[in-house]
Amino acid sequence: MRLERLAPAVFVALWSAGFAFVALGLPYSEPITFLALRYALVVAVLVPALLLMRPPLPATHRDWIDLVVVALLVQTSYFILLYLALDLEKSAATIALVVSLQPILVALLAPRFAGERVTATRWAGLALGLAGAALVIVARSSAVGLSAAGLACAGGALLCITAGTLYETRFGSEHHPVSANAVQFAIGLAVTLPLALVFEGLRVEWTADLAISLAYLVLANSLVAITLLLMMIRRGEASRVSALFFLVPPLAALIAWAVLGESLPGAAWIGMALAAVGVGIATRTGLDSS
Numbered sequence: 001m002r003l004e005r006l007a008p009a010v011f012v013a014l015w016s017a018g019f020a021f022v023a024l025g026l027p028y029s030e031p032i033t034f035l036a037l038r039y040a041l042v043v044a045v046l047v048p049a050l051l052l053m054r055p056p057l058p059a060t061h062r063d064w065i066d067l068v069v070v071a072l073l074v075q076t077s078y079f080i081l082l083y084l085a086l087d088l089e090k091s092a093a094t095i096a097l098v099v100s101l102q103p104i105l106v107a108l109l110a111p112r113f114a115g116e117r118v119t120a121t122r123w124a125g126l127a128l129g130l131a132g133a134a135l136v137i138v139a140r141s142s143a144v145g146l147s148a149a150g151l152a153c154a155g156g157a158l159l160c161i162t163a164g165t166l167y168e169t170r171f172g173s174e175h176h177p178v179s180a181n182a183v184q185f186a187i188g189l190a191v192t193l194p195l196a197l198v199f200e201g202l203r204v205e206w207t208a209d210l211a212i213s214l215a216y217l218v219l220a221n222s223l224v225a226i227t228l229l230l231m232m233i234r235r236g237e238a239s240r241v242s243a244l245f246f247l248v249p250p251l252a253a254l255i256a257w258a259v260l261g262e263s264l265p266g267a268a269w270i271g272m273a274l275a276a277v278g279v280g281i282a283t284r285t286g287l288d289s290s
Helices: 003-028 031-053 061-089 092-099 102-113 120-141 148-171 177-200 208-235 238-260 266-282
Strands: none
Touching: 003 031, 003 061, 003 208, 003 238, 031 061, 031 177, 031 208, 061 092, 061 148, 061 177, 061 208, 092 148, 102 120, 102 148, 102 238, 120 238, 120 266, 148 208, 177 208, 238 266
């Protein structure tokens, strides 16, 4: 089976599990320090690979600009705001509910900024996916309200990943994954490390849980999941790829139920089914408007 066909399932699984691993590591580090550690380890892995493999670097000035913009929107701004929101709220479920609005926001903006037409059938799938994701979160956590600071951070994260998705759809081009990731994560480290030093003093409590969390986030989320996400955005429509995010809250809840023993009421299973059906509709290609 080709990588393109496996990519959505692998991406959703790795991305969804990431919420649990972030929650595992955050108690032992301030949020931006935690992110800077993650990026430092990613760069430490990629630099030797870059020197050994010698993959082609971006060919034009425009290619470099595009990589920098996406890095600032996704690897830097989105993750900083997401980690701050998770640290403020201590509830991945409520943050996930806000971030789950991303496919709807992308679909609203795609016709204007990415030249993409979103069909009526795809809109129906997006709405069903959102309803299913929301039902899972409400059933699992009673959808407790966000504080003003948590809401601002989560909303900012939502806007950043939406902007990154639309920018990559319109301007992104194919790059070797090693060179592209090395550039983007180096930019992420260059931004997060000074912020962590100035505002958090780089305070870390080294524990086994922190090491496990960082190992997963570096290898699975940073090196594999983000590479797959950008690849899918370049090769598919923004609204279709973004619809996959509706599966993240249900799958994250399922992983927490299976691994951590967290409760999963009957309504949550119904929500998972609705989300899966909605994503199936929204990600079909060749849909005609009606």
